[in-house]
Amino acid sequence: MTITKRPLSYWVKTSNLKIQILLLIVILITVTTRVIPLEMQKKIVNHAIGQKKLDLLFLYCGFYLASVVIASGMKFVITYLQTALGQQALARMRKEMFEHILKLPLSFFRKTSSGLVVSSLVTEVVTASEFVGQAVAVPVTNLLTLLAFGGYMFYLNPLLACLSLIIYPLVIAIVPRMQRRSNEANKQRVDVTRRLSSKIGETISGIHEIHANGSYHIENRKYGKFVDELMKVRIVWTLYKQGIKTTNNFFQNLGPFFLFIVGGYLAIQGRFDLGALVAFLSAQDKLYDPWKELMDFYQTYQDATVSYTRLMEYYDLEPEHPVAPIDRDPYELKGEIQVKDLSFTVAGGIQLLKQVSLDLKPGEQLALVGFSGSGKSTLAQCISQLYTYTGGSVQIDGLEVNDLTKQDLARNLGVVAQSPFIFDGTIKENLLYSCTAVIEDGDPAKEYKYPTLDEMIEVIQQVGLFVDVLRFGLNTLLEADQESELVDKLIRVRENFQADFGKELSDFVEFFDEESYLYFSSVAANLIFGNPNQPEFSPDQLHNNQYFLDFLDEAQLKHPLVSLGYQLAEQTMDILGNLPPDEMFFQQSPILADEFDDFKALVGRGGAIRLHEFSEEDQHGLLKLALRFVPGIHKIVALPQMLEHLILDGRFLFMKKIQADHPDAISFYRISEYIHSQTILDNILYGKPRTDHPKSQERINQSIIQLLIEEDLLERIVEIGMNFRVGTKGDRLSGGQRQKLAIARIFLKAPPILIMDEATSALDNASQKRIQNLLETKWKGKSTLISVIHRLDTIKGYDKIGVMKAGKIIEMGTYDELLAKKGVLYEFVHGAKAGAQ
Amino acid sequence: MNSSTEQKRAPSEYQSNLEILMQIPMFSGIPIEPLKLMAYLCKREIFRPGEIIFQQHEMDENAYFIIEGKARLILENDIEEEISEFGESAFIGGLSMFYGMKRLFTLKAVTQVTALMLSREKFQKTLEQFPEVIGKVFEGLVKTVYEWEIRLVGDRNPECAKCRANIGVTLV
Structure with missing residues (x-):
């Protein structure tokens, strides 16, 4: 049965049977142990105290204590079992709902935001599962307890028992009426919560647009509306819920009233003994808890039913296509596509596709061109089963697409969407995504079905992602004591780099040189000229390091540096002082965004006093700034010539001192030693790039690639680069890189049918051409290709070109045929050329 | 306290950038505060002879002020057609500050x-x-x-009918 058709009770019935039985046994024991204290109470008063028997007193008290201890222990066991049941049900509901939701047709997700699904799976199922946990234990325990106490009361005195139980029918008559109203409010609450979640989901996915438009107030207003609505609904709902509790309490508290009146009268008359009255009062009192729990359970049940029904109603849709074939293996298709009189109508009777027909032999390539909105993408999506067409037929190898399972298509079809989705994970994981999806978990030959490293590298080369991945690899930090063989080779690459390219690239890279000042490294790096091995010598700690401060004094550097720090702070404040801190503004100043206010205050103080009058703390702050100063980046202040010389001299003094005092604290930059705190690239460069302009990166890359090839390291570095984590939605990649990655993962899968929906729109000309070439040489004749195209300069090589307009194919033929015909394509091409001139 | 030390300081790159921005006509009406921020945010770049500064058909979202050297503007269709040359103090690409565009020309460094x-x-x-x-x-x-x-109107060739149709940008 589909999950959405299951009643709430299904989850109770299918919960763990062993735990349920165990629970029932524990409950029976508990109920018994609950009555014992009452009887003991009576016996203690009447027999032990009344007859002044000490031994009986101890005995009964012993029984009393034992039963209380057992009852509490059992209560804990019940809670534990109940929680286990509830949480197991919750986990099952979440998993099965998720599985179900994933398979729902795409049209469903056009009206459902991610926020709504999140709230359904995270919060809405919780009440239902709470109910499942309680469904057996709570009613059984409490009903039995009620019966036990009730019976005991009858045994003591039937008249009084009747009197004190008279309230319950009243409660049972009133409460359900109130509950109905509470349910109404609860339904509204579920709906409003859903709208609120949708709104949050939408807002967060559109955050770029909001920042770009500065439309915070619009979003706040929309969101605020839902929050206020929810607040009102929740107040009403809570009032009804509490109303029920209060009503119940009121009647409960009436109980003793009757008892005192009647029981007291009887006791005075001597027709009822005092011990029995005490026991009776206790019993009456004890009725309260189970009854209250029953009422709570009733409320949970009602709430759970409401939210559960609402939840299931919303997702009550059938997946359009079965996931896997039942009695056969997935088809291996050749890729012949026949579309006949295909039409696709969406809600409102709007026809997106009208009577489209086309034929493609295996390996043939079709380009779809036309105005936007003409139905190109829709056609591609109908063929790939992403839309369920409403008329006509689409056949692959003679099989109707609507009748195929998802697995049939996954095996034989590769789709590159307009804006492809990249998942959080490494490049490699994303590259293997499509392949992994079609390899079955239990397949014994699984290992062999994954592409090899060579195949992966070939593909990223083909789509033009190689240099990017290499770059990621080069930007990796290698852990100390790891990859010692690689480290040795990298040192060799460094030496060759210096020898072969040192002179040529000195415009782009500032090499580490003991004898010269490094304008693209910080003052701190210029002084220690090495890699700190102890945390107190790390650049951001130096201003607190007494040894280092003493050294600065000795080198006569402290005062000039503090003065430099002040200049930096003052200049930064002059430019940024009145602006809100924006991350981008701090890229060219040594002041970090979060230190901004402190330095602003410091500069404010500086107007009236001289540098040496600053407090010790302020001076340290300024020193910290100066030590961070990188003249090549922080252009707001020029490094005075004299200070440069002082620092350079200081470097040698520091070297001498530290080797004598703390020989292990620093590993000095040596051309023969790997620097683990720096990336592979910086290690090869043995210096810092002077600019981040793409052209210099390219020059550096070229030289390094050449050397890596010589050392046979290129693939190794690319392999390291493939472990680069791309971030949520591939945020750490550029739009072009994401598209290339999406194309690469489909090429790697090499399906007989390729569908590319403006797959190269974010790429630069060169990459676009390269991929087009690849399609024409490597894939022609191998895979049937349907390509939705927005740029006409790439269509010449296609076997067929379909020109679409208003949901129809109005022209179809080869490029030359269509141009000769002087029809719409001719106009497109002609018009495009005229426009460019 | 700074008035005495101020004079001794060598001018920073930021300061000379600021002076440059002040002489660019497009920015001439801008008050000093925003100009300072722009001077702080912009960057200098060196192009060697023959290097491409921007490439026809490629996105380029920068404006350039030539501090030193010469660059040539080229139209690359089937043949390379030289359009004009830019020298010191030329300001190129101001429109890109408002709209990301693919360049219609290539700019190449002639000297450094x-x-x-x-x-x-x-x-x-x-x-x-x-x-x-x-x-x-x-x-x-x-x-x-x-x-x-x-x-453009002054230099126009009255014989050329096509050129006539192409003038009138200021009527946009």
Whole structure:
């Protein structure tokens, strides 16, 4: 049965049977142990105290204590079992709902935001599962307890028992009426919560647009509306819920009233003994808890039913296509596509596709061109089963697409969407995504079905992602004591780099040189000229390091540096002082965004006093700034010539001192030693790039690639680069890189049918051409290709070109045929050329 | 306390950038505060002879001020057609500050070129902080286009019918 058709009770019935039985046994024991204290109470008063028997007193008290201890222990066991049941049900509901939701047709997700699904799976199922946990234990325990106490009361005195139980029918008559109203409010609450979640989901996915438009107030207003609505609904709902509790309490508290009146009268008359009255009062009192729990359970049940029904109603849709074939293996298709009189109508009777027909032999390539909105993408999506067409037929190898399972298509079809989705994970994981999806978990030959490293590298080369991945690899930090063989080779690459390219690239890279000042490294790096091995010598700690401060004094550097720090702070404040801190503004100043206010205050103080009058703390702050100063980046202040010389001299003094005092604290930059705190690239460069302009990166890359090839390291570095984590939605990649990655993962899968929906729109000309070439040489004749195209300069090589307009194919033929015909394509091409001139 | 030390300081790159920005006509009406921010955010770049500064058909979202050197503007169709040459103090690409465009020309360094570059992103950040500047920048921009067309109209060849149809940018 589909999950959405299951009643709430299904989850109770299918919960763990062993735990349920165990629970029932524990409950029976508990109920018994609950009555014992009452009887003991009576016996203690009447027999032990009344007859002044000490031994009986101890005995009964012993029984009393034992039963209380057992009852509490059992209560804990019940809670534990109940929680286990509830949480197991919750986990099952979440998993099965998720599985179900994933398979729902795409049209469903056009009206459902991610926020709504999140709230359904995270919060809405919780009440239902709470109910499942309680469904057996709570009613059984409490009903039995009620019966036990009730019976005991009858045994003591039937008249009084009747009197004190008279309230319950009243409660049972009133409460359900109130509950109905509470349910109404609860339904509204579920709906409003859903709208609120949708709104949050939408807002967060559109955050770029909001920042770009500065439309915070619009979003706040929309969101605020839902929050206020929810607040009102929740107040009403809570009032009804509490109303029920209060009503119940009121009647409960009436109980003793009757008892005192009647029981007291009887006791005075001597027709009822005092011990029995005490026991009776206790019993009456004890009725309260189970009854209250029953009422709570009733409320949970009602709430759970409401939210559960609402939840299931919303997702009550059938997946359009079965996931896997039942009695056969997935088809291996050749890729012949026949579309006949295909039409696709969406809600409102709007026809997106009208009577489209086309034929493609295996390996043939079709380009779809036309105005936007003409139905190109829709056609591609109908063929790939992403839309369920409403008329006509689409056949692959003679099989109707609507009748195929998802697995049939996954095996034989590769789709590159307009804006492809990249998942959080490494490049490699994303590259293997499509392949992994079609390899079955239990397949014994699984290992062999994954592409090899060579195949992966070939593909990223083909789509033009190689240099990017290499770059990621080069930007990796290698852990100390790891990859010692690689480290040795990298040192060799460094030496060759210096020898072969040192002179040529000195415009782009500032090499580490003991004898010269490094304008693209910080003052701190210029002084220690090495890699700190102890945390107190790390650049951001130096201003607190007494040894280092003493050294600065000795080198006569402290005062000039503090003065430099002040200049930096003052200049930064002059430019940024009145602006809100924006991350981008701090890229060219040594002041970090979060230190901004402190330095602003410091500069404010500086107007009236001289540098040496600053407090010790302020001076340290300024020193910290100066030590961070990188003249090549922080252009707001020029490094005075004299200070440069002082620092350079200081470097040698520091070297001498530290080797004598703390020989292990620093590993000095040596051309023969790997620097683990720096990336592979910086290690090869043995210096810092002077600019981040793409052209210099390219020059550096070229030289390094050449050397890596010589050392046979290129693939190794690319392999390291493939472990680069791309971030949520591939945020750490550029739009072009994401598209290339999406194309690469489909090429790697090499399906007989390729569908590319403006797959190269974010790429630069060169990459676009390269991929087009690849399609024409490597894939022609191998895979049937349907390509939705927005740029006409790439269509010449296609076997067929379909020109679409208003949901129809109005022209179809080869490029030359269509141009000769002087029809719409001719106009497109002609018009495009005229426009460019 | 700074008045005495101020004079001794060598001018920083930021300060000379600021002086450069002040002489660019498009920015001439802008008050000093936003100009300072722009001077702080822009970057210098060196192009060697023969290096491409920007490439026809490729996105480029920078404006360039040539501090030193010569660059040549080229139209690359089937043949390379030289359009014009830019020398010191030329300001190129101001429109890119408002609209990301694919370049219609290629700019290539002839001698070693030192250029001051301002990216659209950074320029827009400045406008975000100083929205009142937009009007001034537009004024400067329109004035530049206007003066351009005056030259165009003056230089036009009356024989060429096609050229006639192409003038009138200032009527946009």
